[in-house]
Amino acid sequence: MTRQRYTIQSPVTVSGIGIHSGAPVTVTVAPGDSGVQFYRSDCDTWVPVSPASISGANRATALANQGARVTTPEHLLAAIWGCGITDITIKLNAEEVPILDGSAWPWVQVIRESGRVSLPGQIDPLVIKTPIRLDSHGGQLLILPDDQVRFTYILTHADTLVDTQLCQGVWSEDWFETKIAPARTFGFASDLAAITAAGLGKGIRADNVLGIDADGYQSELRVPVEPAAHKILDIIGDLSIFGRPIQGHVLGIRSGHAANLAMVEALYTATADS
Numbered sequence: 243m244t245r246q247r248y249t250i251q252s253p254v255t256v257s258g259i260g261i262h263s264g265a266p267v268t269v270t271v272a273p274g275d276s277g278v279q280f281y282r283s284d285c286d287t288w289v290p291v292s293p294a295s296i297s298g299a300n301r302a303t304a305l306a307n308q309g310a311r312v313t314t315p316e317h318l319l320a321a322i323w324g325c326g327i328t329d330i331t332i333k334l335n336a337e338e339v340p341i342l343d344g345s346a347w348p349w350v351q352v353i354r355e356s357g358r359v360s361l362p363g364q365i366d367p368l369v370i371k372t373p374i375r376l377d378s379h380g381g382q383l384l385i386l387p388d389d390q391v392r393f394t395y396i397l398t399h400a401d402t403l404v405d406t407q408l409c410q411g412v413w414s415e416d417w418f419e420t421k422i423a424p425a426r427t428f429g430f431a432s433d434l435a436a437i438t439a440a441g442l443g444k445g446i447r448a449d450n451v452l453g454i455d456a457d458g459y460q461s462e463l464r465v466p467v468e469p470a471a472h473k474i475l476d477i478i479g480d481l482s483i484f485g486r487p488i489q490g491h492v493l494g495i496r497s498g499h500a501a502n503l504a505m506v507e508a509l510y511t512a513t514a515d516s
């Protein structure tokens with residue numbers, strides 16, 4: 243489970259809009275050798291991807307440093323982690339990472355297009371030896387001891403088409419690329435009013451969200467149980483903020499960003515002295 247350190251080969255630039263801000267943003271990913279680091283060019287501030295930068299969750303993840311925020315980084319972070327990249331610089335000229343098609347798939351293509359270069363050194367995994375359980379917003383996130391890196395998510399939404407879904411898999415780059423990375427952000431039409439009332443979701447479009455309404459899915463699914471697969475995508479992106487591989491079985495039951503980030507902070511606190 244030890245990870246060889248890798249960065250990318252050459253810079254690649256992508257533009258889009260933030261799903262919550264609706265704001266245009268341009269991102270350039272570039273080689274680096276100091277872990278995963280965001281750089282806000284519009285305010286000349288670095289935001290390292292580390293537990294110390296966690297700044298809350300409000301329907302998406304937020305990182306911050308010295309007053310500069312980076313929001314909705316989770317799909318890009320999942321792609322970076324999923325493609326085996328440990329060191330990369332991500333420059334952006336606004337607060338929110340672009341949503342692109344709502345999945346991690348376009349970011350996987352960006353990283354593949356750039357290429358991968360090995361760096362000296364390896365990162366040791368954190369081996370989970372006793373179960374950890376967090377309860378948050380009526381859901382649970384657990385990590386159980388396991389001889390593999392395994393993910394399970396159980397999605398439950400009473401009274402909707404989605405009802406109950408199970409997605410699971412043992413980690414491999416191939417599993418991530420084919421079963422998890424293409425899974426889009428999903429949203430219920432019935433939640434839209436609350437999201438917009440909260441000043442969020444200004445960038446929601448038919449081509450960046452898997453919409454779900456009383457008639458069912460508003461577009462064809464890309465992978466089986468796409469909503470549950472997307473929840474694993476979010477977990478992978480959020481847990482990557484910890485900075486080390488986690489050997490164990492990550493099990494989410496109706497959990498979300500708040501539980502994912504609380505887990506990163508719990509792991510960080512538990513390992514800070516070791």
Ligand SMILES: [Zn+2]
Nearest residue numbers: 316427472476
């Ligand atoms: Zn997501």
